[in-house]
Amino acid sequence: MSRLLQSLGAYTLTRLAYLGRMGLFLGYMIRGVLRPPGKYWPVVKQIHFIGTKSFFVIGFTAAFTGMVLGLQGYYTLAKFGSEGLLGSGVALSLIRELGPVLSALMVTGRAGSAMCAEIGIMRIDEQIDALECMAIDPYAYLITPKLLACLICLPLLTAFCDVVGIFGGYVIGVELLGVSPGAYLDGVYQSVVWEDVYMGIVKSLCFAVVMIWICTYKGYYAGLDEGNFGPEEVSRATTNAVVLSSVTILAGDYLVTSILL
Amino acid sequence: MERKGLELGVGLFLLVGFLCLGYLSFKLGDVKLWRTSDYDVLATFSNVAGLKNKAMVTMAGVTIGQVKDIQLSDGRALLTLNIHKGVLIEEDAIASIKTMGIIGDKYVSISPGASDEYLKAGGTIRDTQPPLDLENLVSRFVFGNAEKPQEP
Numbered sequence: 001m002s003r004l005l006q007s008l009g010a011y012t013l014t015r016l017a018y019l020g021r022m023g024l025f026l027g028y029m030i031r032g033v034l035r036p037p038g039k040y041w042p043v044v045k046q047i048h049f050i051g052t053k054s055f056f057v058i059g060f061t062a063a064f065t066g067m068v069l070g071l072q073g074y075y076t077l078a079k080f081g082s083e084g085l086l087g088s089g090v091a092l093s094l095i096r097e098l099g100p101v102l103s104a105l106m107v108t109g110r111a112g113s114a115m116c117a118e119i120g121i122m123r124i125d126e127q128i129d130a131l132e133c134m135a136i137d138p139y140a141y142l143i144t145p146k147l148l149a150c151l152i153c154l155p156l157l158t159a160f161c162d163v164v165g166i167f168g169g170y171v172i173g174v175e176l177l178g179v180s181p182g183a184y185l186d187g188v189y190q191s192v193v194w195e196d197v198y199m200g201i202v203k204s205l206c207f208a209v210v211m212i213w214i215c216t217y218k219g220y221y222a223g224l225d226e227g228n229f230g231p232e233e234v235s236r237a238t239t240n241a242v243v244l245s246s247v248t249i250l251a252g253d254y255l256v257t258s259i260l261l
Numbered sequence: 262m263e264r265k266g267l268e269l270g271v272g273l274f275l276l277v278g279f280l281c282l283g284y285l286s287f288k289l290g291d292v293k294l295w296r297t298s299d300y301d302v303l304a305t306f307s308n309v310a311g312l313k314n315k316a317m318v319t320m321a322g323v324t325i326g327q328v329k330d331i332q333l334s335d336g337r338a339l340l341t342l343n344i345h346k347g348v349l350i351e352e353d354a355i356a357s358i359k360t361m362g363i364i365g366d367k368y369v370s371i372s373p374g375a376s377d378e379y380l381k382a383g384g385t386i387r388d389t390q391p392p393l394d395l396e397n398l399v400s401r402f403v404f405g406n407a408e409k410p411q412e413p
Contacts, residue, residue, distance in 0.1 A: 048267050052274040095285065156278025163281040192289040193315060200285075 032144030046149030050111045062161040066168025087187030090169035099162040104207035112215035116241040119219030120234035154208040214245040300382035308391040309338040317368040349379045357390035
């Protein structure tokens with residue numbers, strides 16, 4: 001009995017310490033914005049990596065999402081004879097929900113996993129220890145540029161995703177299924193208000209922080225828990241990072257929506 | 262050279278991103294940086310159930326503005342209507358609340374009057390009609406007192 005209690009207590013303490021470490025990591029990451037080396041070039045490089053290279057992936061995802069929304073929406077709305085609402089349906093669901101979530105998930109899969117692996121390999125190669133030896137803040141040097149770049153990129157990628165998706169829906173709804181172009185575009189212009197766009201931007205900013213936080217955290221502490229710095233720790237950290245940040249993005253989406261609505 | 266290409270890519274990405282964001286906010290979200298010289302007129306209704314902020318204001322089916330604000334004043338609903346500049350509303354115009362289709366959105370429809378005087382900014386439309394109360398009509402029909410005159 002007492003051993004059971006002991007192990008339960010030990011488990012709770014470990015988890016609590018783990019949570020605290022994640023919180024501290026977020027704090028250091030944000031503190032890194034103000035600390036040297038505050039260079040802009042690493043940020044530009046990260047924007048290239050996170051933004052420019054995700055551009056076509058997001059474009060494809062958005063186009064096909066918009067097209068399938070157009071198709072599904074059309075068949076549902078046609079039952080009520082209100083195909084005219086197709087534009088507002090596609091635009092609202094993209095701008096409020098799918099745009100931010102899909103782009104965050106795609107960026108997690110494309111850039112978050114790579115970041116986690118990069119930092120994880122630096123950890124098992126003891127490069128992060130070397131940075132600490134040289135009195136360079138590893139947070140400011142490695143992680144803050146990623147955070148800043150992601151905060152810039154994700155809202156822009158989300159906006160791109162929304163626009164491409166709306167025109168994907170236009171192609172299917174208007175060109176293929178014969179909804180009147182005026183009705184589609186007017187539905188889009190009428191129903192979207194600034195609050196919807198604002199909600200999408202806030203969501204993508206939240207997702208950017210969550211994604212960078214979890215992905216770099218997992219990489220930074222790869223193998224430290226197990227005390228074993230092998231390549232399989234990096235692969236495990238990468239898997240954990242992608243799974244955990246995807247789940248957190250989806251759960252966070254619900255939270256942010258319920259706060260903003 | 263590598264640096265140059267990278268900068269170009271990033272610049273292109275930022276440009277397209279900001280263009281999309283601008284399209285979303287200015288074209289779809291109706292954000293106005295330059296205040297246009299639209300003007301406001303007021304109208305009080307006995308009931309505006311179902312009308313939302315930013316609902317359309319139309320005249321003869323043409324959109325001429327939107328509902329800017331809905332407030333309660335002395336037990337009646339006070340609407341502030343934002344009317345596009347260049348649209349003149351006669352002093353004896355009638356504002357009524359209508360529904361687009363059976364389940365569509367509520368909107369404010371203004372029928373022109375015959376007066377030669379036009380409303381100025383901040384003026385009030387005196388003649389208003391509340392929305393058609395469908396439930397009331399149905400219940401009067403169901404409970405069989407359709408002949409009785411409707412209370413005002």
